[in-house]
Amino acid sequence: MSDLRKGIDASAMEALVGTGTETVSRRYRFSPGFIGFSGHFPGNPILPAIVQIRAVVSLAEEECGKALRMTAVRSAKFLAPIHPDEDVWIRYRRRIDSGKDICDATLSVAGKTVAAFQLELAEEETSR
């Protein structure tokens, strides 16, 4: 597991809610010491977009109990910056579309959507 993934998991504030094809959600709070803020950016820490996406994939892995690989970002919008110590609600729902495992996700802060994206996921292969 990468240090980034460990830092994301450690930022979860509660157990995940929801399973399967229901909407799954969890609250996160990324502290000023979170590794993803380091160097992004000096003096103006903002949660990187890739951390937001990684958090959703990690949450989906935990919910389904399988290692997942992101095979595509169909679309993503990052609407507002996320700062340290903000409560971030991550919600996603998975569905099958044309044989693809699709994950529709949103991140919100104080009731406002700050990011929305649609990912394609697949079960991870272990061989190199």
Next chain:
Amino acid sequence: MITGFTLPMAAERLIPQRAPMRLVDTLVSVNDGCAVAESVLPRTTLMADGEGKIDEVAFMELIAQSYAAFKGYLDRMDGRPPGEGFLVGVRHLEIIGKAYAGDRLLTSIRTVAAFGGFAVVEGVVTRGGETLASGTLKLWLVDPDADGDDR
């Protein structure tokens, strides 16, 4: 325009990201609206798992930082410090292959459009001629003369 900036150039001189979130090492070449940047992520990168596999989300950041290096280079050529930019959108980013710590990754970017403080950029990440990921990003370039909140 200031002359004397030769490529390749260390990305640290061109982009605001710093370790461990700086993933691009070097701006290799610039040609019109296109550029190539190089990255070799070490085993200690925060993006690598225990087997050295790089998290696939890193491909998106490689494209974004490669464009930032390109833009920072143009800013320096114009006698300005490199400006800030933020990723605001992604379209059709496909992740085809896997990268590992120690791989020499080349990210090629092409500026598709630039208007009103926004840039649309196509990017391709390759390793030894093999495409690992490609997609289109939209970035918001901060106007250094504008006041106001960042939110």
